[in-house]
Amino acid sequence: MPGMIQQLRDAWDASDSMLCVGLDPDPDQYPRVLRGDADATFRFCKEIVDATADLVCAFKPQFAFFASQRAEPALERVCRYIRETYPHVLLLLDAKRGDIGSTAEHYAREAFDRYAAHAVTINPYMGTDSVEPFLRRADHGVFVLCRTSNPGGGDFQNQDVGGRPLYAHVAQRVATEWSAIGECGLVVGGTYPGELKEVRALAGDVPILVPGIGAQGGDLPGTVEAGADSRGRGMVISSSRAVLYASDGPDFADAARAEAERTRDQIRELSNR
C-alpha cells in the first residue's frame, strides 16, 4: 500500500481534481425519498459517493454527524464501500482527535483499523506525543488543525507568539518535526487566503485540507491562488453541504454531481491560470 501522501498524489493525478466531498449526513436534510428509510444514512452517503467519485481526490466523512445518530455501523460501511469501490480516492476521517499517547493509540486503531481511513484530522493542542501514535502507523497519516475558518478560529490560533501567530508555529512544527516522524497535512480554512498563503510559505509542499468552500462562504479564487504547492496542486478543497443538499428531490444525486462538477471545474480553471 502506498503511503498517505503518495495515495493523495495518485488521487490528484487520477482525478485531475483537488475537490473533496465532505460527508456530513444530517437526517433533517435528507432527500424526501430517503426519509423514514431505516438505512437512510448509508444509502444517502453511497448515492453521493457513487455520483461524485470520478470528480474528487478525496472523501471526508465527518464523525460527529454519524455519532449524534448512533450510526457508527453506517460509517464503517460507508468507509469500506469507498475503499473497496473507489480505491484511488483518499479516505480522510474528519474526527479532530487529540489525546495523550496511550489514549491516542486507541483513536489511531479506530481511524485506521475500524474505519480503514488513510488519514484522520487531528487537533495539535496536546503536542507531539498526542500525535505520534498516528504518525507511527505505516501508510497512514494525519491532517493537523492549523488555522480554522470558523468565526472564533482566531481566538487562540491568532495569538501572538514571538511576533508570529500561534497557527504559524503549528504549521512550522508540522512541516518540520512531525513530518519527520510520519505523514502530515495541515487544515487551513478557505476564509482567509492571506493566512493560507503564509502557511503555504512555511509548510513547503505539505498537503493542505481546505474546508469551508461552498456553504461556509470560503473564497475559492483566493484559496486556489494562495494554497497551491510548487506543482500547482497541494490542496484538498472540501465542500460538504453545497454538494450533499443541492436538491432534496428524487434528483438529489444528479444535483450533487452537478454541483461537484461545477466546483471541480472552477478549481481547475483557477489553478490553470
Add this chain to the structure above:
Amino acid sequence: MPGMIQQLRDAWDASDSMLCVGLDPDPDQYPRVLRGDADATFRFCKEIVDATADLVCAFKPQFAFFASQRAEPALERVCRYIRETYPHVLLLLDAKRGDIGSTAEHYAREAFDRYAAHAVTINPYMGTDSVEPFLRRADHGVFVLCRTSNPGGGDFQNQDVGGRPLYAHVAQRVATEWSAIGECGLVVGGTYPGELKEVRALAGDVPILVPGIGAQGGDLPGTVEAGADSRGRGMVISSSRAVLYASDGPDFADAARAEAERTRDQIRELSNR
C-alpha cells in the same frame, strides 16, 4: 435537574470525596474471569462502578477505549447505568471534542442526549463558537483542556503570549467569557502543581479536572494544595488505570475498591491539613 456545577457540588458533599474514577476499558488488561466474555466491556465497567460509586464524586468514561473496540453500545449502557443507579455522581464523558459550530451541535447531542453525560471534555483550539453549542445546553457543561500533563503538553500550551503561557489565556477566557455563556470547568494535569496553582488563581472557583493521578505519576500532595478552591474543594481528581487494573484476578473489584479508597483517603487527609 440541577446545573452541571451544582450537580458536582452536591456530589462533593454527598461523597465527601474529590476522587473520580476514569473508565478506560482495555480488553488486553481485563481480569481473567472476564476474558472471552462477549459482554466483558459493560460487565467490567459495571463491576468497577458498583465497587467504587460511594467513594467518588464523578465517573469519567474515556471515549477512545470504547471507540477502538466498536463498543459505543456498551458505553451507552454504562452511562445509563451510572445515571440511573448512582444519580448523585457526576458523569463526565472524556471525548475532547472540538469542531465548528454546526458540527459541535452534533457532538453536544452525542454527549448529552445519546450518552446522558452531565459534562464533556472539550479542546479550546477552535475558539468560542466551537464551544457555544455545548454551553447553550441547559443543565450541562464542559471541561476545557487548559494545561495537560502529557510529555508534549507544553509544546503549544506553554508558548509565551504577551508574557504569559497560552494555557493561562485559555484559563482566563474560560473563567470569564465562556463561564458567562454556560457552565465550565478546566482540565489541568497533576504533574505540575505550580501551573495548577497559577490556573487556580486565574480561574476563581471554576472546577478543575485533574487527570494523571495514579499510573501517570502525578504529584498528589502538590495537586491538592495547589488546586483547592476557596472552600477547600474545587477538584475532580481522576485515577484510571491504577484503580481499574489493581488486580487481574477474581478479586479485581475488591482490589479496585481498595485502591480507590486509599486514594480518596489520601486526598481527604491532604485537603484537611
